[in-house]
Amino acid sequence: MSEVSALSALIGVIRRDLKLAMRRKSDVLTTLFFFVIVVSLFPLGIGPEMDMLRKIAPGVLWVAALLATMLSLNRLFALDYADGTLEQMVLSSVPLGLLVAGKVVAHWLLSGLPLTVLAPVLGLQFDLPAGSLAVLVASLAIGTPVLSLIGAIGAGLTLGVRGGGVLVSLLVLPLYVPVLIFGAGAVGAQVSGLGAGAHLSLLAAMLALAVFFAVWATTIALRIALE
């Protein structure tokens, strides 16, 4: 058996997951529309005053992004677990961490990245100024990978468990809180004149930590689930 290089395995997993998702576009699009609809509901519930909307926009967009990411966590491992692909991945000669990293990257490309691209359009509905929009996009671009990484742990732990979908939210949402605080806080800090640098740096620090620890914890969780 020829040795598969680490990089080609990583790219292979990403391409495979993207291709699978493209064959069932509705899964990806449902998450996106969920994001758009949740964000659009807030002005209806709170009222159309622009001052108020401008103030709550970063928080609303971030909470909606959190919920949308959480909804899409289910498809991260569940299908591969059901048809036995995951078992083969655990058994393969390529380190499981790499394969998990590839799946998380694919998950982010399908959920986090579209959310980040859509966010400025929704931000305009909330009358956010251009500077805030830029910070919002930057915070989402750094923060949503963290959401995918932490979510992967929850998805791994709840594989094949009764009521997995609801359970994953109970496990993962408390862990999302720091990301939410700094992500939405970045826009607030920029508006108040403090500058968003500190918040974005903290988010980036969380991302650096999560890239290592979350992938590691996910591999452990998957091994436990497949035992």
Add this chain to the structure above:
Amino acid sequence: MSRRLINWFKYSSPQTFYPLAGKMIPWFATLAVLFGAAGLYIGFFVAPTDAQQGEGYRIIFVHVAAAWMSMFIYLVMAFWAALGLSLNTRLSGMMASALAPTGALFAFLSLWTGALWGKPMWGTWWVWDARLTSSLILFFLYLGFIALQSAIDDPRRADRAGAVLLLVGVINIPIIYFSVQWWNTLHQGASVSLTKAPTMARTMLWGMLLMVLSFWMYAIAAALYRVRCIMLERERNAGWVYELPEVKS
């Protein structure tokens, strides 16, 4: 030295730990009552009225002790989780799941008594301050752990999955502790610290420490009681369970 090692491992099996736990429970329960009675007596009758906060501050004796225990129990659970994952011991997972309801109880108590304290002091039941918020998240983490464990039927997988979740969640504990320094908000700073002299009267400090000891003993007694139930449930097919006098009769 080698003798001690043998003793450690001897009690890591449910068969030997079950009777030991049974012997220890009355002691810890008695101590909990004694410390609690002494702490409450000092708290309500000996400690002076606070100059700024009046009589309302007396809830501190329950509140601080409960908040400390809620954080400490999570750390203990994480310790058992790490031990269980690395050494693959059966008892560690049982201890972690036995501690979880007690920890959740203390987390809830600290939130509730905090609200009762906040109303007369700040004029509001709840503020979205960093420390309150992170205590609330700690409570959610306990609930998540309990929910995950009860959703998995295989006890071995439940233990190991719970252990991973605990170790991931333990990141939250330092955030609780350092949040006071990170965000400067309504909540008063820590009034007891190890490095500088406490800013409260000595009797108040004694009352608080006694309450902490009392809660500590209660937590140990409750966890041991619960772990005995878990042992019986999981080892119901093992021979030693049938030879127990309480099972035989």
